[in-house]
Amino acid sequence: MVQLPTQSYPPLSPRQTLPTMYDLPSDNPEEPGLPDEFHFLQPLLLFLTFQPTNWSPELVFSACDLNLYYSVTHPQWYKRPDWFGVVGVPRLYEGQDLRLSYVVWQEEVSPYVVVELLSPGTQEEDLSRTVSTPGNPPTKWQVYEQILRIPYSIIFSRYTNELQAFHLLGGHYVPMNLVDNRLLMPELGLSLGLWQGSFREINRLWLRWMTLEGELILTPEEEAITAQEQAVTAQERAVAEQERAERLAARLRELGVDPDELE
Structure with missing residues (x-):
């Protein structure tokens, strides 16, 4: 009998073997619906005005209340930012489909900026006051800073209108200073600032994207x-x-x- 030579194959990458966005849910059955109307309108305004000038629109993606899967070893673990923006990935998943979730090991690009809106039910974790216990998922702060290494993490309270911002430097988040009431992000060609005005007929202090010079980036309605x-x-x-x-x-x-x- 002739002995056929054995052939070895390179190990498959996580992208090929782990669940994709089609396998991972976008909704948590334990959290039906959004917590309040502000958590819908504020992320929507960020979504409509996130237009990085240093990137082609075809390579910009942002999402509101979408599950963000981050762990290769624990593929069911996720965080759900109120809003996050990514540059360097196609607007559509693999250039052809709307995303059900954002799965980092499939996208191979982490978010560039994440925004959390404080609410009574989540503020302890959003403010990094919770501690991860062995065997349980890490905290949001740990995921954003240590695992995904997201360059900018923003926290905004609609109750106090307080804006807190952190920039990843040397592997750790350090507080950012506001310049003319704005956070400058030159890598994106944008700034993120507080704006008093009317959005969807609600007049209040909103968080929205602007140019580096402080000019408002208009929503489609404002452009019209x-x-x-x-x-x-x-x-x-x-x-x-x-x-x-x-x-x-x-x-x-x-x-x-x-x-x-x-x-």
């Missing part, structure tokens, strides 16, 4: 209003110019000059 206002202004300017030309022509005729004969 601005375009309409500019169109009206242009039309009014054209009417004013036409009326001015007609007054000038009338004055010339009074002086015995035919304006049609003038070059």
Whole structure:
């Protein structure tokens, strides 16, 4: 009998062997629904205005209240940030599908910035006051800082309007200072600031994305209003110019000059 040579294969990567987003749920049955209306509107405003100028829109992804799976050794463990943004990944999963969850070992890119909105039920963990016990999932702070190494972690309280921000330096989060009431993120070409204004007919202090110079990044609704206002202004300017030309022509005729004969 002829002995066939054995062939060895390289080990499969976690991307090939671990669950994908199609296998991991996006909703937790123990947490039905969102906790309050602010936790819907504030992440939505962040979602609509997150437009990094240093990245193509096709390589920018952000999500609200989406499960973030982070552990290769514990593939069922996840955190659910109120909002997070990623750069360097396709807008669609593998360029073709809406995401059910964000699975780091499949995406191979960690979020770049994460925002947590304080609420009575989660503020202890959001503020890093909880301690992980052996055998249980790590805390949010541990995941964001030590496992995913997310460059920017932001915490905002709608009750006190307090904004806390941390930047990953030397492997640890250090507090960030606000510049003109904004957090500068030059790697994204953006700043994150507090803005008093009306969003979805609710006037309050909101957290929203701006340019590095502090100009508001407009939502689609704001862009439509601005375009309409500019169109009206242009039309009014054209009417004013036409009326001015007609007054000038009338004055010339009074002086015995035919304006049609003038070059």
